[in-house]
Amino acid sequence: MTGRLVTVNLGVVTEAEWAGDASGRSGIDKRPVDGPVLLRVDGVAGDFIGERAHHGGPDQIVYAYAEEDAAWWAAELGRDIRPGAFGENLTTYAVDVTGAVVGERWQIGTALLEVTKPRTPCRTFAGFWGVPDLIKRFTVRAAPGAYLRVLREGEVGAGDPVEVVERPAHGVTVGEVFRASTLEPELLPRLLDVPELPESLRRKVARRLATPDA
Structure with a gap:
């Protein structure tokens, strides 16, 4: 499967x-x-992260969001949504980000990335967009985008192919992790097998499984 940045x-x-x-x-x-950007194991070169208690770290170095999902939101809200408006480092096309299997690996440019988990919406996201009920709407839509870790450092740029080079057999997707953590x-229990x-x-x-009412 190959899409592009x-x-x-x-x-x-x-x-x-x-x-x-x-x-x-x-x-x-x-x-x-413009031009290539270096993805390092400890961060994206030139990127700014404000709240490091909840953003950044080895399991969420890179955030990817699909152009197709952004188009849905543009229609839903009746306004233009530019690339990067979700706080994503990588805006993709023809990549099933929600359907990405946790642990699958993407070859982009000279970098190798591994899908780790979905993004969880926060009040900063709602404030940035000026949509007070955005967290609830984003949760119901359940197209959260994917965080990735960097397995091999390298440069990526607009137009680069996004190639899925490996996919774990467990089949648990980013979308399933998000739904399990929120509304379903x-x-x-499926997540313990990942x-x-x-x-x-x-x-x-x-x-949560040990204390169902927590």
Whole structure:
């Protein structure tokens, strides 16, 4: 399966009351850039991350969102949505991001990435868009985009093919992890069979299963 990158997007510093970290700064506003961008195992070169307690880290170095899902939101809200508006580093086309299997590997440019988990919407996202009920609507839509870790550092750029080079047999997708974590807790046991899932998320799933009412 091969899609392509529409744009590579880097965050700029945004100061606002809705910004997530204590300093009131956020990197959710990402803008398309010209030329190749280096994806490192510890971050995207030139990107800004505000609230590092919840963003960044080895299991969510890169965030990808599909142009097709962005088009759905543009129609839903009746406004243009530019690449990077979801806070994504990579805007893709013809890549089934929601249907990506956790642990599948993408070859893009000279980099090798591995899908880790879905994005969870936050109040910073709602504030950035100016849509107060966005978290609820985003959750119901259940097209969250995917976080990826960097297995091999390399450069990526707009127009690069996105090739799925490996896919685990367990079949648990980004969309399924998102639904299990939000509106369909009956799916949670499936997540324990996913070794590529970040350890912090596996522990959270185990706690929820041990205490169903938590």
